[in-house]
Amino acid sequence: MSLTLAMHIPDGFLSGGVAAGAAIPAIAAVAYGLRTADRELDEARVPLLGVLAAFIFAVQMLNFPIAGGTSGHLLGATLAAVLLGRWVACLVMAVVLLTQAFAFADGGITALGANVLNMGVLGALLAGYAVTAGRRVLPDTRVAFLGLVGGVAWLAVMVGAAATATELAVSGTVSLGTVLPAMLGVHALIGVGEAVITVAAVSAVLAARPDLIAGADVAHLSPGPPPRPATGREVTT
Template sequence: MHVPDGFINAPVSVAAGVVAAGAVAVSLRGARRELDEATAPLAGLVAAFIFAVQMLNFPVAAGTSGHLLGGALAAILVGPYTGVLCISVVLLMQGILFADGGLTALGVNITVMGVVTVVVAYALFRGLVKVLPRKRGSVTVASFAAALISVPAAACVFTAIYAIGGTTDVPVGKVLTAMVGVHVLIGIGEAVITMLTVGAVVAVRPDLVYGARGLAAPLKLRVGGELVDAPAARPVPVAARSPRAVWATGLVTALVLAGFVSFYASASPDGLEKVAADKGIDKNVEEHAAKDSPLADYGVKDITDARISGGLAGVIGVGVTVVAGTGIFWSVRRRRTTDAAPTHVPESV
């Protein structure tokens, strides 16, 4: 659902940019409360993993494909504020390096693909885990539903933005029907990917899943015929709970997906591209400012072998995203530590 330049007029694009910038600013502050020494590097990995999976377009209908948006996945794994930042990093890397998603439309893309998906998905997720049994399986069930709804919700918000600032004269009702229809199908794929990924992490390290924190029901013991809470387990030292194994596994998975599996992704246009072509929304589409980038269109310039070119571009993208994302999240984490440090007051003599 990467919106290119030319779909939305300049005033509305600027307004969306202001909204996106505000959301990022709020998220930078909120992420300080979500990130710790274990999750800060994982947040960079989540961004890289989403970048990789977004390269894997899957068929949803005749001549139409879809790909992960990632807002639900990021929000559940690392928190809603950090989730907005993860998607923003991905979209920035895609726009600048790969000419995917317009640069003047970056605010629209962050608002639609980042803010809307994260807010809708996490609100629904939290509501569901409150009413479902307090166990790990509930996290995966809630993640499926949250991801499923977040995608057509994003499609609705894009349609609303198009209704205000669209550059073509296409009836909004037709756009809404087509966008929601195809993105419900894409939402199913999003839900499956999100559920499987969250479930895999919850199975091995539930303590690293932000959405699973505090969901474990207290252990009960029967004493004298009555059920009482069992003594709390002794905390495991941070060093013993190092997330390095999860980080390494996730990075290798992202590299394999982007560097090898992406070659077999569907070549059909994604939901927005298909609707835009069918309804005429793309009449005023503009050339991307980064069209001459060495990595434009997810291929390395001057490498003629499509498999090698695309795979190498994917590996570079994962590497750049994980480095950029990890650097940002470590900076946010360090800022939290600095702000929380007590001010030293020298003793009076």
């Protein structure tokens, strides 16, 4: 079996135990995300959910081949977590990955739970908690907030890559000493692009509609005119 190392794990690359073990927390997170979306999504964010899902789907379909059998792509989990809240972001990432697997064979069906865990659950939850924690200790300025978002976006990509490498190694597909440096090396570069795009998108939202930043009081960081008041309940990150 030829091996191409990428964030989307194909069928046959994970052992049954690893695939099942990864699927359990992925299913639980998606189920909780469904409950959260029903309870906390307000009218202002419903259109945003669809736009973000389409954007994340598009950027994840753009793979960047790297020498040595590796490839990488952007993730989008941090952007979704900042704008929708961490649990709804998990749900959006799962829908994107499900569509990619069944409609485009990008990622295996048997590895779907692992892919959702690596790219959706770990990425979105990490981003949501890290941004919330970081805002408590960093200066309450626009530069600090956007810098935090960029750093978390890079970190989310690295965590997803490390989880993918670990699952492949535990499954016996490739040794950890081979796959981990390769995945982290590739995605350290991909993560820089992820950070730049995420910061640019969040900066644009912050300037035009800071009320769409989920669960965060950031209106005073906006350089633009006072935002329109948000409708419905806030979504926490």
